[in-house]
Amino acid sequence: MAQRFSSRTQSKLGTGGGRTPRDRARRELSQNFLVDRHAVESFVALANPCGLVLEPGAGEGALTLALAGHGAEVIAYEIDPLPAAKLTARTRRHPEIRVVQGDFLRARPPRTPFAVVGNIPFSATTEIVDWCLNAPALTSATLLTQLEYARKRTGDYGRWSLRTVLSWPRFTWTLHNRVPRSAFRPIPAVDAAILRIDRRPHPLVADRSSFERLVRLGFSGIGGSIGASLKTRHPHADSALSAAGIAPGTVVAYVHPDQWLALHAALTG
Known part of the structure; x- marks a missing residue:
């Protein structure tokens, strides 16, 4: 994950304690990379990518390469210059991958059908979900979010949020696999889950x-x-x-x- 929001890792270090500039950058950018290969494969299989896919917070590309390997044309957004440069070098021979060093939230949505698939920073979840819901050509969004967020938005607690109800005539919300915090580095403070949002073929409400x-x-x-x-x-x-x-x-x-x-x-x- 990489965006401009604060981290929620288990580290409780202060401003000193030997933390390196890279450690501070990871914390400031909310970077918790998915490193478990099985989790990556399961996530991509569930996303079932095809056509154009936008990936927020690509990091060093664990998901990026897997998405391209499943046949997607990937635009990978990474705000942190260091991993963005590494990913650019890593994918130089992959014409189906384009790396953009910048903030996904500032991206202009494509006008043709596309999907969003990403291991997003927990602290940017609301903004990224809203971006997806407001993109007219979005077909689906498959996102790794905090487990609690995914449960709240899909009614798993038996309660329904305003955001879910407002979008219900146009989108379905589905809670999928739980992903343990141990699958990430640095390890976040909470477990994650796969949240899938799909645009309905036809809105259920005309007005x-x-x-x-x-x-x-x-x-x-x-x-x-x-x-x-x-x-x-x-x-x-x-x-x-x-x-x-x-x-x-x-x-x-x-x-x-x-x-x-x-x-x-x-x-x-």
Whole structure:
């Protein structure tokens, strides 16, 4: 992983203690490279890359070469000049790989279909996911994230986040394999997981704006329940909630994204 965000490694060293400039750079750039060969192979197999693939935080290229080996055309982004230079030299004879020394978050999304596959810095997860969701030609994103983040975004705790619900009409979110922290160097403080985000072939809601307004109202927290929040603008919300199979007193986080679709249909149909 390599971006402009702080590290979350297990190291608790202070500013001294013999830390080298390279150690400090790794910490500042949140670099935790995936070094376990089996984890690399499993991750790439799950990503199933083909066509154009953008890789955030390529590091020295463990995933980059594996992605290209599976037939992908890879644009590898690495903000740290040293590993970027090493990767450039390492891939000089691979015309299917282009290395960009720069910040992935500043990249302009391609206009043609592409996927994002990467072992991303944990501290940049939200920004990278948002970049992916806002890229019109993105087909999928297969990302190594903190285990907790992946569980929250996929409803694995039985609760659903605002970000997941808002994007549900356009994207599916799937939690895949857990990756132990021991698979990385330096070793991070937490385990990781593979999060897969896929664009749906056809959006499930035609009026995206009205769906998002409804969801944001429900998540506003007014009244402490979804029924209380919705009644501030929808006096007859109880009948729509009933049609969607939602009890009015339900805490908003426990409303499944599919129920939000049914609720929207009941209120706008």
